[in-house]
Amino acid sequence: MTTVYLDNAATTPLAEPVREALAPFLGAEFGNPSSRHALGVRAAEALTRARAQVARALGAEASEVAFTSGGTEANNLAVLGAARARRKEGARILIGATEHPSVRAAGEALEAEGFDVQSIPLDEAGNLDLQAAQALLTPQTVVVAQMLVNNEVGTIYPVARLARLAREHSPKAHVHTDAVQGLGKMALDLDELGVDSCSVSAHKVHGLKGIGALVTRPGTRLQPLIFGGGQQGGVRPGTENVVGAVAFGAAAQLADDRCEQTFEHATGLRAQLDQGLKTLSGISLLEPGTDRMPSICSLLVPGAPAEVWQHHLEARGVFVSVGSACQSNDSSVSPALLALGLDADRARRVLRLSFSALTTGEEVQVALDALGSLAPELEGLS
Numbered sequence: 001m002t003t004v005y006l007d008n009a010a011t012t013p014l015a016e017p018v019r020e021a022l023a024p025f026l027g028a029e030f031g032n033p034s035s036r037h038a039l040g041v042r043a044a045e046a047l048t049r050a051r052a053q054v055a056r057a058l059g060a061e062a063s064e065v066a067f068t069s070g071g072t073e074a075n076n077l078a079v080l081g082a083a084r085a086r087r088k089e090g091a092r093i094l095i096g097a098t099e100h101p102s103v104r105a106a107g108e109a110l111e112a113e114g115f116d117v118q119s120i121p122l123d124e125a126g127n128l129d130l131q132a133a134q135a136l137l138t139p140q141t142v143v144v145a146q147m148l149v150n151n152e153v154g155t156i157y158p159v160a161r162l163a164r165l166a167r168e169h170s171p172k173a174h175v176h177t178d179a180v181q182g183l184g185k186m187a188l189d190l191d192e193l194g195v196d197s198c199s200v201s202a203h204k205v206h207g208l209k210g211i212g213a214l215v216t217r218p219g220t221r222l223q224p225l226i227f228g229g230g231q232q233g234g235v236r237p238g239t240e241n242v243v244g245a246v247a248f249g250a251a252a253q254l255a256d257d258r259c260e261q262t263f264e265h266a267t268g269l270r271a272q273l274d275q276g277l278k279t280l281s282g283i284s285l286l287e288p289g290t291d292r293m294p295s296i297c298s299l300l301v302p303g304a305p306a307e308v309w310q311h312h313l314e315a316r317g318v319f320v321s322v323g324s325a326c327q328s329n330d331s332s333v334s335p336a337l338l339a340l341g342l343d344a345d346r347a348r349r350v351l352r353l354s355f356s357a358l359t360t361g362e363e364v365q366v367a368l369d370a371l372g373s374l375a376p377e378l379e380g381l382s
Contacts, residue, residue, distance in 0.1 A: 001317040004363040008204075009151055009181060009296050009354035010321055014247075015206035021250035022208070025243045033240055034231065043242050050249030057256035058179075058198060059189030060215050066232045067213050067245050071180040072102040073225075074199035074214035075145075077236065079106040081222030082174035082197070083115060083143045089172050090140030093117045094133070096157070098150050098336035100178055107145070119339075120146060120162075126288025126340050128157045134165050141170035148193075149181035152336050152352060154296030155289035156186070163194030174220070180204055180212075184255025185262055185295055196220050200252075202244065206356070207251030211244030262357045266295035269355050269364050273297055276368035282379050283371060286350065288340050295355040299371075304381035306351040309374065316370045321352045 005013070025046065031039030033047050051062040068074045083093055095107040097119050111117040118136050123129045128146070137144070144166045148159050163175045176197045182188055184205040190198055197220060201212040214236070216222065222235055229237035255262070277283050282302035301309050306322045313320055337347035353367060 002366065004318045004366045006353040006355065006359065006363065006367055007319050007321045008356035008359065009352065011203045011209065012206045012356050013358070014208065015251060015254055017254055018207055018247050018250045022243050022247040025246050029242075031242075033242060046242060046246050047240055050245040053249035053253040054200070054213050055215065057183060057188065057252040058200070058215050059191060060198075064190075064215050064217065065213050066216070066236045067211060067240055067248070068199075068236055069210055069241075070203075070212040071100070071178065071199050071201035072212075073236075074201075074212045075100060075102040075176075075178055076106050077214050077222060077225055078174075078176040078197045078199060078216075079103055079143060079145050080109065080225060081235075082176065082220075083110050084113075084223040085221040086142035086172060086174065090138075090142040091116045092136075092138055092141040092170075094120050094136055094141060094144045094146075094173075096120050096128070096146040097122055097339035098152070098155070099145065099147055100151060100180070103145050103147070103178060104335065120144075122288075122339055122341075124341070125290070126153075126155055127290055128162065130158065130161060130165065133162055134169060137166060137169035137173070139170060139172070141166070141173045143176065144170065144173050145176045145178070147178040147181075148188075149179070149185070149293045149296070150289075150336065151181050151296070152334060152350070153286055153288055153298045153340065154181075154293040156182075156291040156293055157289070158291075160192060160194050167194070181293060181296065183252070184259055185266070185293060187259060190215065190217065197222075202248035202251050205251045205255040208244050208247045211241055211248045213248065258357060263294065265357060265359075266293075266355045269359060269361065270294040270297055272361055272364050273353065273368065276365070277371075280368070280372050280375055282375060286340075297353045297355075299351045299353065300346060301349050301351050301371075301378070302375070303349075303379035305348045307348075308381065309351050309371075309378060312374050312378065313367070313370055316373075318367050318370045320367070321354075322350070 031043040033044040051065040197216045203209040286298040333347045
């Protein structure tokens with residue numbers, strides 16, 4: 001049976017150039033980058049190159065890149081670290097309504113510490129409500145966290161416009177964006193976004209799992225989450241994951257080089273999917289917001305919950321997901337989907353298909369055929 005992998009927003013297969021780049025560091029190049037002998041020096045040089053590669057993909061400087069264990073840690077370091085470093089300057093925290101669980105949970109932790117955590121709502125069309133955001137911004141706001149691309153439905157949010165509002169109404173605020181789903185799929189530039197920090201993850205762009213980065217502007221104040229050692233300026237101490245960083249650098253460079261091509265490729269695949277869905281009864285494509293990442297496609301399926309559809313598709317060799325992979329093991333309804341105005345029943349019937357540069361039109365057609373064959377069987381269930 002042919003396997004069709006359409007869950008690339010959850011993770012992507014390792015690219016061959018990335019595999020080749022990391023191979024020496026699984027063998028002879030095993031040095032600790034803090035060591036002063038030749039092996040250590042070469043490891044440190046490899047880290048420097050990797051930082052430069054990641055920075056280039058974000059329009060940043062290599063010195064602004066701190067490697068982390070992934071996007072989750074990067075988001076925690078940005079939100080918790082910035083808030084705690086500004087505790088004496090204000091207590092208000094603004095969190096986007098559809099944020100990744102790592103940002104929402106960080107906000108909940110800050111609320112337990114006494115911070116005033118508020119949610120930036122969406123308007124009826126699923127766009128970020130900038131007017132409501134402006135009303136929430138005060139001189140006491142110390143952190144604003146808003147993702148760039150939603151990981152469940154693909155909406156692209158106007159982070160740059162929100163950042164400008166924050167500068168005007170909350171001059172002390174640290175503005176953070178989770179750009180995990182944007183890296184390699186759209187042009188990214190920290191100056192244009194106007195943010196103080198940005199989180200990215202390697203395994204979403206054909207790198208390794210367990211490695212990410214937080215990119216911060218010079219002078220950014222963050223309280224570390226862990227202590228011990230002076231690596232990475234003390235912001236994220238501990239012996240660096242050289243293998244992961246080298247792989248991330250190679251993956252980021254590859255993703256950045258083919259970014260425009262990847263976006264156009266995904267646009268064509270989405271159009272094919274949309275056209276094919278029009279021939280199927282009861283299955284519709286969710287399209288909240290004005291701007292959307294074409295590689296993330298969420299379907300509202302009829303009848304049975306999306307998890308049932310997922311298992312039936314898997315039996316046919318088609319791998320998709322139910323909402324975010326980071327909370328797919330949780331039986332609760334996605335807060336992000338509820339924020340879009342879906343009721344609990346419809347939120348449980350959202351199936352996500354997501355593409356990469358490797359996804360083909362033939363694979364999309366296989367998925368459409370499988371959905372079509374399942375619809376008569378599952379649309380009458382609940």
